[in-house]
Amino acid sequence: MLTFVKQGLELGVDTLDHAACYGAFTSEAEFGRALALDKSLRAQLTLVTKCGILYPNEELPDIKSHHYDNSYRHIMWSAQRSIEKLQCDYLDVLLIHRLSPCADPEQIARAFDELYQTGKVRYFGVSNYTPAKFAMLQSYVNQPLITNQIEISPLHRQAFDDGTLDFLLEKRIQPMAWSPLAGGRLFNQDENSRAVQKTLLEIGETKGETRLDTLAYAWLLAHPAKIMPVMGSGKIERVKSAADALRISFTEEEWIKVYVAAQGRDIP
Numbered sequence: 644m645l646t647f648v649k650q651g652l653e654l655g656v657d658t659l660d661h662a663a664c665y666g667a668f669t670s671e672a673e674f675g676r677a678l679a680l681d682k683s684l685r686a687q688l689t690l691v692t693k694c695g696i697l698y699p700n701e702e703l704p705d706i707k708s709h710h711y712d713n714s715y716r717h718i719m720w721s722a723q724r725s726i727e728k729l730q731c732d733y734l735d736v737l738l739i740h741r742l743s744p745c746a747d748p749e750q751i752a753r754a755f756d757e758l759y760q761t762g763k764v765r766y767f768g769v770s771n772y773t774p775a776k777f778a779m780l781q782s783y784v785n786q787p788l789i790t791n792q793i794e795i796s797p798l799h800r801q802a803f804d805d806g807t808l809d810f811l812l813e814k815r816i817q818p819m820a821w822s823p824l825a826g827g828r829l830f831n832q833d834e835n836s837r838a839v840q841k842t843l844l845e846i847g848e849t850k851g852e853t854r855l856d857t858l859a860y861a862w863l864l865a866h867p868a869k870i871m872p873v874m875g876s877g878k879i880e881r882v883k884s885a886a887d888a889l890r891i892s893f894t895e896e897e898w899i900k901v902y903v904a905a906q907g908r909d910i911p
C-alpha cells in the first residue's frame with residue numbers, strides 16, 4: 644500500500660478518500676499502518692474521510708443496526724477514531740457521509756467548530772447532499788463547506804440535470820465524483836454501457852487515445868464544475884490512466900455525444 648501511495652504521488656495524485664465505515668470499519672487502520680512506515684509522507688497527502696454511517700460489524704460490536712448518526716457526540720468520536728486509525732495528527736477534510744433525515748444541524752456545527760478550533764480537522768464538507776440540504780447545513784456551520792462528494796459518471800448523470808452541479812457552480816464549490824466509472828459497470832457488455840464505450844472510443848480515435856477509463860475521466864474533467872473524480876482501484880496502471888486524462892480535452896459537441904449515447908435518446 645505504501646508503494647502504491649508513493650507511485651500515486653509521483654503521478655500527481657495526492658488526495659486519498661477514506662470513510663470510517665469502509666472495509667467494515669477496518670480500512671482506515673490498514674492505511675494508517677502503511678503510512679506509519681514512512682511518516683514523511685503525511686505532509687504530502689490530503690486525507691479525506693467521512694463519518695456518520697453505521698452498520699453492524701465486528702470492529703464495533705455495539706452497533707446493532709444500519710443507521711446514520713450525525714450527532715455532535717458521534718462526529719467527535721468518529722473524527723478522533725479516524726485520526727487514530729489513520730495514524731495522522733489531523734484530518735485534511737472531514738465529510739458528513741450521508742445526511743440523516745433527522746440530523747440536527749446545530750450539533751453538526753458544534754462538532755465542526757470544536758474539531759476546527761482544536762486543529763483536528765482543517766476543512767469540512769458533505770457527501771450525497773441535495774442543494775437544499777447543502778445550503779441548509781451551510782447556514783448553520785461557521786466553516787465553508789468545501790465539497791459535496793456525489794455519484795457522477797456517464798452512467799449516472801442526475802447531478803448534471805437536477806440542479807446539484809448548478810448549485811455547486813453557483814457557489815464555486817468543486818464536487819468530488821464517486822464511482823466515476825460507475826463502479827466498473829462502464830466496462831460491462833450491456834447495451835447502455837456498450838453505447839457509451841463506442842462513443843468514447845470513436846472520440847478517442849480522433850485524439851489518439853484508446854483507453855476507455857482515460858476517456859471517461861476526461862469527459863468528467865471537461866465539465867465546467869471542475870469535477871474531481873474519486874477513483875476506486877488499487878492498481879497503479881489505473882491511476883496512470885486517470886492521470887493521463889488531464890491531457891485530453893473534449894469539445895462541447897463531443898461531450899454531448901457521450902451524454903446522448905449514455906441516455907439512449909437524442910437531446911431536444
Ligand SMILES: NC(=O)c1ccc[n+]([C@@H]2O[C@H](COP(=O)([O-])OP(=O)(O)OC[C@H]3O[C@@H](n4cnc5c(N)ncnc54)[C@H](OP(=O)(O)O)[C@@H]3O)[C@@H](O)[C@H]2O)c1
Pocket residue numbers: 660661740770771792793820821822823824825826827828830856873874875876877878881
Ligand atoms: N461518498 C460516497 O457515498 C461514496 C460511495 C461509493 C464510493 N465512494 C468513494 O469513491 C471511490 C470510487 O468508487 P468506485 O470504486 O465505485 O469507483 P470506480 O472507479 O467507478 O470503479 C472502480 C471499479 O472499476 C474497475 N475498473 C477501473 N478501471 C477499469 C478498467 N480499465 N477496466 C475494467 N475495470 C476497471 C475497478 O477494477 P480494478 O479493481 O480491477 O481496478 C473497480 O472494480 C471509492 O473507493 C470511495 O472512496 C464514495
